[in-house]
Amino acid sequence: MKLLKRSIHYFIFLSLTLPILAQESSNKLWYKQAAQGFEQSLPIGNGRLGAMVFGDVDEERIVINEESVWSGSKVENxxxxxxxxxxxxxxxxxxxxxxxxxxxxxxxxxxKNAPKYAKGISAFGRYQVLGNIHLKFLGNKAKVSQYKRELDLNSALATVNYQAGKQQFTREHFVSAPDEVFVSRFSGPISFSISMDRPERFKTSVVNKHELLMTGALNDGFEKDGLTYVARLRVIAPNAKIKADGNKLIVESQEEVMLLLAAATDYRGIAGRQLSDPFKATSEDLDKAEKKSFTELRQAQKADHEKYYRRVKLNLAESHNSALPTDQRLAAYRKGKADPALAALFFNVGRYFLISSSRPGGLPANLQGIWAEEVHTMWNGDYHFNINTQMNYWPALSCNMVEMQEPMNNFIASxxxxxxxxxxxxxxxxxxxxxxxxxxxxxxxxxxxxxxxxxxxxxxxxxxxxxxxxxxxxxxxxxxxxxxxxxxxxxxxxxxxxxxxxxxxxxxxxxxxxxxxxxxxxxxxxxxxxxxxxxxxxxxxxxxxxxxxxxxxxxxxxxxxxxxxxxxxxxxxxxxxxxxxxxxxxxxxxxxxxxxxxxxxxxxxxxxxxxxxxxxxxxxxxxxxxxVGQSTGWANAWKVSLWARLHDSKMAYTFVQQMLNDNCFDNMMSLFRPLKNGKGKKLFQIEANFGLTAGIAEMLMQSHPDSPAVDSRPLIQILPALPKEWSTGSVSGLLARGAFEVDLKWQEGKLVEARVRSLKGQAAKIRYGSVTKDLKLAAGESKVFTLSDF
Missing domain, CATH: 1.50.10.10 (Glycosyltransferase)
Incomplete structure (x- = not known):
């Protein structure tokens, strides 16, 4: 009897804790060491501003991006x-x-003025890195232990934690859409130097003893100054000692230190945030943000991000490898170790990236999203209309992020x-x-x-x-x-x-x-x-x-x-x-x-x-x-959706595997082309992230008319391409054509429950397996289907 009670208690414990563990492993990137390159860094963004956090203990580098930092100019072509x-x-x-x-x-x-992909200048121009923040930490040089670098997708917070001797250090980073600033907080006591630069065409100076100003003008394609950019970083530490050292600041504080960065350009092109004076705009953004505490800034940013991100939740089964750091987890998966929840993580990363690189009022996500560390970005970081730009927005609707498509819509109009x-x-x-x-x-x-x-x-x-x-x-x-x-x-x-x-x-x-x-x-x-x-x-x-x-x-x-x-x-x-x-x-x-x-x-x-x-x-x-051989990331991502539309779960899953095996960096950003024998140039394009997110959604739910020429009513197909590797799981919040929200639960490869909510009262059909039923719900009404209904 005692053994039975223990078993029951253990089962209850697992039923309560496994979903929590699944949420952790499907919503966090984490590592036991600092990033060795761009492809291992932590990407954060608010749609317009982006940052990549490397997390080095002694000399931190944070890459900063702004969506309109483009060379070239508006000319007759x-x-x-x-x-x-x-x-x-x-x-x-x-x-x-x-x-x-x-x-x-x-x-x-x-x-005239055709695009150029080789290094050099052109009026067509290219998307470029805004710059780098360099932090050199002084003082404590004790042995480092308990290092952890983490990106929480749920709340868009990047953290670095470690212990040096007996002192615990914590760094927190996020980019706020409500306040239009990049924010960092460092625990104290702490001392460090801070500087800013970019590969070319910049000047950095100290302003008001506690602020760095980096500005310059990009080339317009005719050896003249074009777009002007401004990056302004302010140190918020009331009781700290702050002094200038050339174009650097030296900060010594017994308490925590907060950094605020605002950036803008004078881009007045066809779309996006249009400003005539980026100097004034960045100063005003910092003045407003400085009036708030870190907690207030964080609460506003967190609430803003979560209202989009938490609309959809995907849970797939955990394995022993799900608890590993992300880079080790990927390595284990590539050796054949089972980890269904890794696909859920990639799915969530795609949603996170779209929220972070495409927001109302801004430019659409480009070939790099918004993240780039170069002046000469791959393919100019531009917009390709033979699949790449469109693929960026494939998950916007099915994954219930309609607002994120607004920049794309405005761009098309322009x-x-x-x-x-x-x-x-x-x-x-x-x-x-x-x-x-x-x-x-x-x-x-x-x-x-x-x-x-x-x-x-x-x-x-x-x-x-x-x-x-x-x-x-x-x-x-x-x-x-x-x-x-x-x-x-x-x-x-x-x-x-x-x-x-x-x-x-x-x-x-x-x-x-x-x-x-x-x-x-x-x-x-x-x-x-x-x-x-x-x-x-x-x-x-x-x-x-x-x-x-x-x-x-x-x-x-x-x-x-x-x-x-x-x-x-x-x-x-x-x-x-x-x-x-x-x-x-x-x-x-x-x-x-x-x-x-x-x-x-x-x-x-x-x-x-x-x-x-x-x-x-x-x-x-x-x-x-x-x-099925090695191919580009976006091609493999597209094939997931194509096989899903053919209801071939085995082949759809094959290309999910191929994406994770061949087209995925350690930070889950998509690798444009697989490396041969581990060698070659590591090229990043983001559309495969978005394409695979959309593909996984297609494997779980489709909503297109079956025969549009005969019956244009949306047909909601439940689990049309569910692979055996995802035999148990759940998803909630998917958006279907006809204005429906769909939640699904399945176990041992079979439907347990499908909840359909109608937002507009549209007539539709629903299908599971070979059984199709009419669906008539009033606006706001829900209906639950179980296996017995089919």
Missing amino acids: NIPVGYKHLAKIRQLLGEEKFTEANKLMKQAFKV LVEPGSKTAKAYYDSPGWIAHRLTNIWGYTAPAGMDIGGPAWLCEHLWEQYAYTLDREFLKSVYPIMKSSIDFYLHNLWEEPENKWLVTGPSASPENGFKLPGNKRGGSGICAGPTIDMQQLRELFGNTLRAAKILGIDAELQKELAEKRPRLAPNQIAPDGVLQEWLKPYVEREPTHRHVSPLYGLYPYYEITPEGTPEMAEASRKLLERRG
């Missing part, structure tokens, strides 16, 4: 001659004379004006166009000819309505969608063989095909690549639905309804794979990282296993051809 050659280029494409078409296109689509000039210059066309990439200066000129990017951007506008049913939002973004439609309608043309409407010149990102007859060389330039046609079917359909909802543009509705069926359809090649181009050309690289023709499977949903089974099978075969 268009050369208005392209449209004169469009008819001939299209004729050559129709005749499959790709070499001639490509040659003429290169002559016709020239630009491209209409420059994009209209580009449309006129190169296509003599109404509407707007932005080619493969852009910067914060409004670059929309050709830089790669895959021209479906704006349609893809417009998808994000429609999807926010689809998830929220916010009619006023739809009304505000409809003109952007309509203007994009104007461009594509003007530029569609009939290909000669089937009389389908196609785009061109265009390309399938970033793959190419061998020329007909197996001639040497190949082509990327083409007419009507599959991805373009899928994106236009989506844009035409979404704009048509939006016009009906808003009760406007009857003639446009008629035109879209007539022309949408004439767009070149999805095709299955003779070898059974989903075809990438109008004809079954042979890929130059069958295992290419881009799987562009699968846009219709994800993020769009015109291909589904139930609604279009033959196309779904052709999509599967294309994915199989692309392979």
Whole structure:
């Protein structure tokens, strides 16, 4: 009897403590040593300001970023001659004379001030590091023990704790959105020197005996001063001794010390926080923040972060390795040690990064989020429209962070004006166009000819309505969608063989095909690549639905309804794979990282296993051809969602594993390209973090219509791709199309409970396994489903 009671008590103890442990291991990064490089540091941010904490005991370095620290300038990029050659280029494409078409296109689509990726300067510019804070700690040189460096994702606090001799030291760091400052607090007694610098173009000086001012101007691309930046750091320590030593401060205090840093630029471009005087702005931010205690600053920052982060919770099973420091935990996982909760940690890191790098009123997250330590960031740290920028926002809606998408929406809106000039210059066309990439200066000129990017951007506008049913939002973004439609309608043309409407010149990102007859060389330039046609079917359909909802543009509705069926359809090649181009050309690289023709499977949903089974099978075969080998982080992240849409839990999980094995730094930031034999340049791009977060959400819940042409009601699919490795777990707060919030619990691979809350009273369907039921709830009403309901 005593043994039975002990067992019952132990079971109760586990049932109460395991969820707490899961919360810890799924919401914290921690290490037993200081960071050895950027890829091990702790990233924090408030959307506009970012910081990377290294945590060295003797000489700390903290990297500081501000979202608008961009070189380059707003200049004219268009050369208005392209449209004169469009008819001939299209004729050559129709005749499959790709070499001639490509040659003429290169002559016709020239630009001024093109992007440059090599080191150097250009008017296109690049995102850059703001600077570094250097702290050199003086005095206590006793042996260090009990070191721990930690980032709490729940509350966005980075801490460093250690003992030197008998003295305990604590450092706390966060970036506050409410107060627009970076905050550090050091326990006392303490003495240290503090300085600020950046790799180039800076001057640091001491102001008012307790403040450092770093300022400078970036190059505008013409060997002249461009954007001005200001970083102002203030020491808050009323009873400390503070003295200047050149451009450094020396601080000696028997009590705790607080540092406040404010930063701003005079960026007055197309989006984001626009200031005319960053000197005044940073001074005012510090003056306001200084009036508050550390506790008051921390409480405001914590509450602000938690209201977004805590909307969604994912719990997966713990293992022995879940308790290890994060770097050791990753190393154990790569040796095959089970750790389901590690995927939950990566999922949460993605949500944390989006909250930290994209906030209302600011710029959207770029290729680096906001975190960079270089002047020459990879790919300029810019915005790529052939997947990267869009992938950054894949988890914004499904993971219930709608507000985080506002910077993306505003950025899209800001491209209409420059994009209209580009449309006129190169296509003599109404509407707007932005080619493969852009910067914060409004670059929309050709830089790669895959021209479906704006349609893809417009998808994000429609999807926010689809998830929220916010009619006023739809009304505000409809003109952007309509203007994009104007461009594509003007530029569609009939290909000669089937009389389908196609785009061109265009390309399938970033793959190419061998020329007909197996001639040497190949082509990327083409007419009507599959991805373009899928994106236009989506844009035409979404704009048509939006016009009906808003009760406007009857003639446009008629035109879209007539022309949408004439767009070149999805095709299955003779070898059974989903075809990438109008004809079954042979890929130059069958295992290419881009799987562009699968846009219709994800993020769009015109291909589904139930609604279009033959196309779904052709999509599967294309994915199989692309392979499972090492690839870029974003490609592996995309494949998680693609396999999830095919309801293949095994393959979806395979790419989750591959991300954690090959595309993940020690601080859980995504590695752009896997290292070969542990060697190579460590390149960071953040979109894979966001892509995998979205992919895990897709594995647990999907909400797209099953057959949108037949029934446009959202279908909420419960656990459509749950792998056996996650046999027990729970998730709460996921957002579904139709304005539903969904909570799920499962055990031994089977549903225990699904709670669905309707926010707007939209009719829908719900499916678990092969059973589908109608869902009719009033706004604010919830319903609980259990296994017996299916």
